[in-house]
Amino acid sequence: MHRTFPDWTTFCTSLPQIQAAETRIRSLIIETPTIPFAALGDDIGCSLAFKCENFQHGFAFKARGACNAVFSLTDAEAARGVVTHSSGNHAAALARAAKLRGILAHIVMPENSARIKLAAVRSLGVEPVLCKSTPAAREAMAQDVMRTTGATLIHPFNDARVIAGQGTIALEILRQCPDVETIIVPVGGGGLLAGTLIAVKSLKPSVRIIAAEPEWADDAFRSLQSGQIESVLRTDSIADGLRTPLGSLTFPIIHQLVDEILCVSEAAINEAMQQLGTHAKMIVEPSGAVPLAAVRQHRDRFANQRIVCVVSGGNRDDPTLTV
Amino acid sequence: MHRTFPDWTTFCTSLPQIQAAETRIRSLIIETPTIPFAALGDDIGCSLAFKCENFQHGFAFKARGACNAVFSLTDAEAARGVVTHSSGNHAAALARAAKLRGILAHIVMPENSARIKLAAVRSLGVEPVLCKSTPAAREAMAQDVMRTTGATLIHPFNDARVIAGQGTIALEILRQCPDVETIIVPVGGGGLLAGTLIAVKSLKPSVRIIAAEPEWADDAFRSLQSGQIESVLRTDSIADGLRTPLGSLTFPIIHQLVDEILCVSEAAINEAMQQLGTHAKMIVEPSGAVPLAAVRQHRDRFANQRIVCVVSGGNRDDPTLTV
Structure with a gap:
C-alpha cells in the first residue's frame, strides 16, 4: 500500500501555519503536560507517556482548532457569527472560542449526543440546534443556518485552520519529549492526525506517527488500503468521537504521511480506559x-x-465516575 | 497567636538540603505538572492550579521523601535495610525506594489499612508486617524490627531527610508558577508542610503557605493555638492520610513559619474530591x-x-472509580 513522494504542495496547511496558530492561541488554551506512567508500559517493555488533552479547556484538544479558526476570521466575518455541526467536543470548543471573541455561535448537534456534551454547550450560553443523527442531516442543518445568518462554517475537522490548530499539540510534544520515537493519535475525521503529521513530519520525520481507531469504525484503515475515503459502516463504537469518515482535506495528508493505522477492539478500549483510571x-x-x-x-x-x-479528551458520560 | 522571629537555626533541615535532595532524587521521581483548572475557581474569583502528585510514582508525594532518605544512607547503613510504620503511601514509597537501591524494606502497617495501599506494598515484593491500628502499636513493632535487624528507621514525616525530600515539591511549584501568591498544602504529620515552608519561606517569603486539615483531625490547628503538639481526637476522617499528629521535627517549623491553618468539613472534602473528577x-x-x-x-x-x-495523592479505595 505504500506511498512514496508525498506532495506537500497539495496539503491544505503547513508547518508555518501551525506555528502561527500556536502564537495565535497561546493565551486561549492550556499547554497541557505530557506525563509518564511507567506501570502501563512495563510489561510490554516500552516507555509510555500521555499528552493530556483531557486537561485542556473543555477537556478536549478541540479547543485548539476552534480557537485558531475563530481568531483567524476578519472582523467582518466574525460579526456574522460561526456555525458548526458536531457530536460533541468541537461543539463546546467552538461555543467557547466564539464567546472569547464575543461573537455568536450556532451549534448543530445530533439529538443522541452524549448528555455531558450537550450540557457543556449549554453551560457556555448556546442552545444547540438539534438534528437527526446522520451526517447528511447535520450538513443540511448547518447549510441552512449559514444561508439564513451568513455565519462562517467551522467544520470540526475538514478545515485548514482547524487542522493547523490541532497540530499545535505536536509542537508541544516535540518540546516536552525531545526523545520521543513514536506518537500514537486517535483518528476520527482526521483533523488531529493530519495536524500532527504536518508538524512532526516537517520538524522530525524520523518520529513514527501511528493512528489508532476502533475496529468498529475502521474507515481510516480501509481508506489507506483502498486509496480513497471509505465510509463508516457502523456507528456503535464506544469511542463516540471516532465514528466519522475522513475529510477531503485530511485524507490526502494522512494517506501520504502516516506510518501505520492500527485498529482496536471495543474490549481493548474499555480496558485501556479503566487502566488509565487505575x-x-x-x-x-x-x-x-x-x-x-x-x-x-x-x-x-x-x-x-x-x-x-x-x-x-476526558468527557465521559459515566455516572459511576462523577457520582 | 502570632510568632515573630522564627529561629531557623533550630530547624532540622534547610534550603540547601532541599536543593541537594532535588539533585539526589531527580532520576527517581517524576517532576509532576502544575495544571490550571479555571472552572474550579471561577465562581470564587480566584485562579486555581493543582500540583499533581497523584501522578507521582506510587501516586503520592511520598516517593520524594522516601527516595531522599534511602539514597542518603551510607552503604553500610543501607546493607542493614530500612524499616517504617505507615498507614499507606509512605509504606509503598519506602518499599519502592528500597527496591531501587537494592536493599531490604520492613513495612509495619495497621491491619485496617486501605486495601489499595496494602496491595501497593505487596506489588513491590514486600509483605507488610501488620499491627494494631494505634500509634503506640506501630512504634513498638517498628522498634522491634530495628532491634532484630539493625535496619534504619525512615519515619514517614519526623525525619530531616524525608522533610527535605518533600520540600522538592515547592521548588518545582515556584519554577512552574513563578507568579503564585498562595500555596495550600494538606497537613497530617507535617512532613510535606514543613518541607514546603522551609523551601518557600527561604526563596520567596511573600508567598503565603496555608495548611488545610479535616475538622475531624484538627490537631495541627489546635497545636498552633496552644503552642505545643496536640493529639488527634478522632480517627474517622475520610482523609485517611491526615489522621496523624505533628512530630517533634515538623511542629517547630510549622509553628514558626505557616501563615494559617484552615479546617474543612467531611462534606467539603467529599465534594472537592468529586469536583476534581468532574x-x-x-x-x-x-x-x-x-x-x-x-x-x-x-x-x-x-x-x-x-x-x-x-x-x-490519588490512591482512592473506591470501587466505583476503578471498576
Whole structure:
C-alpha cells in the first residue's frame, strides 16, 4: 500500500501555519503536560507517556482548532457569527472560542449526543440546534443556518485552520519529549492526525506517527488500503468521537504521511480506559483511551520504544465516575 | 497567636538540603505538572492550579521523601535495610525506594489499612508486617524490627531527610508558577508542610503557605493555638492520610513559619474530591482534595488570588472509580 513522494504542495496547511496558530492561541488554551506512567508500559517493555488533552479547556484538544479558526476570521466575518455541526467536543470548543471573541455561535448537534456534551454547550450560553443523527442531516442543518445568518462554517475537522490548530499539540510534544520515537493519535475525521503529521513530519520525520481507531469504525484503515475515503459502516463504537469518515482535506495528508493505522477492539478500549483510571489516576473518554488500547492490543510492535499517546479528551458520560 | 522571629537555626533541615535532595532524587521521581483548572475557581474569583502528585510514582508525594532518605544512607547503613510504620503511601514509597537501591524494606502497617495501599506494598515484593491500628502499636513493632535487624528507621514525616525530600515539591511549584501568591498544602504529620515552608519561606517569603486539615483531625490547628503538639481526637476522617499528629521535627517549623491553618468539613472534602473528577478529570484521594475543600469552604479568603493546591495523592479505595 505504500506511498512514496508525498506532495506537500497539495496539503491544505503547513508547518508555518501551525506555528502561527500556536502564537495565535497561546493565551486561549492550556499547554497541557505530557506525563509518564511507567506501570502501563512495563510489561510490554516500552516507555509510555500521555499528552493530556483531557486537561485542556473543555477537556478536549478541540479547543485548539476552534480557537485558531475563530481568531483567524476578519472582523467582518466574525460579526456574522460561526456555525458548526458536531457530536460533541468541537461543539463546546467552538461555543467557547466564539464567546472569547464575543461573537455568536450556532451549534448543530445530533439529538443522541452524549448528555455531558450537550450540557457543556449549554453551560457556555448556546442552545444547540438539534438534528437527526446522520451526517447528511447535520450538513443540511448547518447549510441552512449559514444561508439564513451568513455565519462562517467551522467544520470540526475538514478545515485548514482547524487542522493547523490541532497540530499545535505536536509542537508541544516535540518540546516536552525531545526523545520521543513514536506518537500514537486517535483518528476520527482526521483533523488531529493530519495536524500532527504536518508538524512532526516537517520538524522530525524520523518520529513514527501511528493512528489508532476502533475496529468498529475502521474507515481510516480501509481508506489507506483502498486509496480513497471509505465510509463508516457502523456507528456503535464506544469511542463516540471516532465514528466519522475522513475529510477531503485530511485524507490526502494522512494517506501520504502516516506510518501505520492500527485498529482496536471495543474490549481493548474499555480496558485501556479503566487502566488509565487505575494506573494513571485520569478520567479519559473512550476515544482518548484508543491509543493506549493500540499499544496493549498490538504490544509486539512497541517493545523498547519511547511512546507518547495523545489522550484526546476526558468527557465521559459515566455516572459511576462523577457520582 | 502570632510568632515573630522564627529561629531557623533550630530547624532540622534547610534550603540547601532541599536543593541537594532535588539533585539526589531527580532520576527517581517524576517532576509532576502544575495544571490550571479555571472552572474550579471561577465562581470564587480566584485562579486555581493543582500540583499533581497523584501522578507521582506510587501516586503520592511520598516517593520524594522516601527516595531522599534511602539514597542518603551510607552503604553500610543501607546493607542493614530500612524499616517504617505507615498507614499507606509512605509504606509503598519506602518499599519502592528500597527496591531501587537494592536493599531490604520492613513495612509495619495497621491491619485496617486501605486495601489499595496494602496491595501497593505487596506489588513491590514486600509483605507488610501488620499491627494494631494505634500509634503506640506501630512504634513498638517498628522498634522491634530495628532491634532484630539493625535496619534504619525512615519515619514517614519526623525525619530531616524525608522533610527535605518533600520540600522538592515547592521548588518545582515556584519554577512552574513563578507568579503564585498562595500555596495550600494538606497537613497530617507535617512532613510535606514543613518541607514546603522551609523551601518557600527561604526563596520567596511573600508567598503565603496555608495548611488545610479535616475538622475531624484538627490537631495541627489546635497545636498552633496552644503552642505545643496536640493529639488527634478522632480517627474517622475520610482523609485517611491526615489522621496523624505533628512530630517533634515538623511542629517547630510549622509553628514558626505557616501563615494559617484552615479546617474543612467531611462534606467539603467529599465534594472537592468529586469536583476534581468532574472539572479536572483527575482521581484524587480524600487527603489530596483537602486543599480544594479549604478554598471552597473558606472562599472569602481567596478572591483575586493566584493559588496552587497540592494534590498529595490519588490512591482512592473506591470501587466505583476503578471498576
